[in-house]
Amino acid sequence: MRAVQLTHLGHACLLVETDVRLLIDPGTMSDFAALTELDAVLVTHQHRDHVDAARVAALLTANPGARLIVDPDSAGSLDGLPTAEVARPGERLTFGRTTVDVHGGLHAAVYGPIPGCTNNAYLVDDGAFFHPGDSFALPPGEVDVLAVAIDGPWLKIAEAVDYVRAARPRVAVPMHEGETADPAKYAGMLGAFSEIPTHRLTAGEPTAL
Template identity: 70%
Template sequence: MKITHYGHACLLIETATARLLIDPGTMSSFAEVRDLDAVLVTHQHPDHLDVAGLTALLGANPRAQLVLDPDSAAAVPDLPEGTVASPGQRLTFGASTVDVLGGLHAAVYGDVPGCTNSAYLIDDGALLHPGDSLFVPTQDVDVLAVAIDGPWLKLAEAVDYVRAVGPRVALPIHEGETTDPAKYAGMLQAFSPAGVVTRLTAGEPSEL
């Protein structure tokens, strides 16, 4: 599996048979990505869902299927037409599978309204992108994308999440609002199991 981090929460996943882009948001640089089979959105917040950028991206990738969580489909105006997928569903792109898991965004603060959040598990655990959640699946996970910053998150919770899921590789994401992402990733690495945390260079594909 090849993975490219386009900033913040946006990842391109290249399996043997599919190219999947997750969370093209306003803090990511994904405009030049081509030959996509699917674009998957975990939830409605702009840092994960840039409507204008997404519309242009789909125009340049005519075969790509858009997959949305239920609240994004209902609440976000001017979205391109897409497939609404709920937890428990399995999607197929080429020979690759995407299981929709989770269901809710992590609590942000107090009475701030919540929203749906889909975690996407690719190829039976090859990779998990949890969106803005700390969802722990029952399946084993090889590569875990893990947020390192956000108003809903403490770094200690990110460490606990890595330890709870127990992946071979943990990829720090969700760093777009951080002035020093290397420091946050370094702290995640310092408190996680040895050798697990791997920071990707933005825009450069990595074989994992």
């Protein structure tokens, strides 16, 4: 597996750098407007905290070479965005020398009859990095760096711990904490209870993992 460099840009938004620059889940609680030289923007699902359509449209204007990749439900719900490529579980995408395999399928259940939506999980370079979006989708094999949601209306911290213990990454990277008053507390519990090394990224700071 190749090493990746990650930059946490708030909430569930991560810039993944290999030989290319991939931006995942640029939503309303994320700071991504100044990015340039992007090769792709990947959206896991249609919720606004994962895709801010107006700002993504401006981002794509500033990055004319970037491909926009979305899940099936997002394709019909994001007004004002340029034509996107729809990716489905089982497909492999290629950007430069970097591969992104699509996994998952559905957003984690929020509550009872509340309708769900499609949710893509993205596996970079055969396990170098895995972003599950708002789901408990497991990578298909060994994974080096796993992004893990630590807060949300569909989640409790015990479920995040169980998810990390099931995936067994080398390192877990907490995310999805934009509405959390004390994200350091939740990240600390994730590491302590899962007994998996947990690295909380400093917002806006590129980190090699």
